[in-house]
Amino acid sequence: QVQLQESGPGLVKxxxxxxxxxxxxxxxxxxxxxxxxxxxxxxxxxxIGYIYYSGSTNYNPSLKSRVTISVDTSxxxxxxxxxxxxxxxxxxxxxxxxxxxxxxxxxxxGTLVTxxx
Amino acid sequence: xxxxxQPPSVSVSPGQTARITCSGDALPKQYAYWYQQKPGQAPVLxxxxxxxxxxxxxxxxxxxxxxxxxxxxxxxxxxxxxxxYYCQSADSSDTFHVLFGGGTKLxxx
Numbered sequence: 001q002v003q004l005q006e007s008g009p010g011l012v013k014x015x016x017x018x019x020x021x022x023x024x025x026x027x028x029x030x031x032x033x034x035x036x037x038x039x040x041x042x043x044x045x046x047x048i049g050y051i052y053y054s055g056s057t058n059y060n061p062s063l064k065s066r067v068t069i070s071v072d073t074s075x076x077x078x079x080x081x082x083x084x085x086x087x088x089x090x091x092x093x094x095x096x097x098x099x100x101x102x103x104x105x106x107x108x109x110g111t112l113v114t115x116x117x
Numbered sequence: 118x119x120x121x122x123q124p125p126s127v128s129v130s131p132g133q134t135a136r137i138t139c140s141g142d143a144l145p146k147q148y149a150y151w152y153q154q155k156p157g158q159a160p161v162l163x164x165x166x167x168x169x170x171x172x173x174x175x176x177x178x179x180x181x182x183x184x185x186x187x188x189x190x191x192x193x194x195x196x197x198x199x200x201x202y203y204c205q206s207a208d209s210s211d212t213f214h215v216l217f218g219g220g221t222k223l224x225x226x
Contacts, residue, residue, distance in 0.1 A: 050215075103148075106159075
């Protein structure tokens with residue numbers, strides 16, 4: 001069965017760039033779309049963006065100027081970079097498989113990223 | 118741009134039927150999806166394409182759609198169904214992007 005695992009730093013300083021990686025096992029990344037979604041503590045879900053294995057991307061307009069999602073098919077991984085981090089970016093970051101640019105299933109367990117000096 | 122609106126909370130007694138609504142102008146044009154999220158866990162898909170139930174999801178979970186409102190119905194609610202529920206759809210009015218509702222806390226009394 002497909003499993004996704006996020007990895008990256010749990011603490012980022014203000015103004016710095018967040019880098020997270022999602023490792024996919026049990027399925028080839030060279031199919032479907034893959035996505036990042038985040039959830040601030042105690043709040044709802046916010047979609048960050050998609051990537052297709054070919055490298056084509058689609059981002060949340062509210063984050064587009066700060067987001068880059070990339071894919072490494074040789075490692076079966078995709079990654080998120082979010083620049084100019086502020087306290088408002090503190091959240092649990094999830095990676096997920098996106099089917100038909102529609103629904104997300106499954107999700108990774110999520111990783112908490114805190115922005116603090 | 119579009120938004121999805123959910124009630125913040127719904128409460129039901131065990132064995133009763135819970136209905137959670139999600140409203141938005143995007144819904145007649147795009148499918149809706151529903152997720153269940155328990156504390157400290159990742160969301161789990163419970164309904165896709167308005168009415169379809171993934172394998173492994175109990176039959177008591179069902180979805181329906183009418184105009185600008187979609188509804189998640191949980192029949193015969195059990196204590197284990199207490200969770201946050203999120204609807205999701207898409208806004209294709211300008212550039213395609215994903216929308217999530219604000220979430221509904223289901224409390225089993």
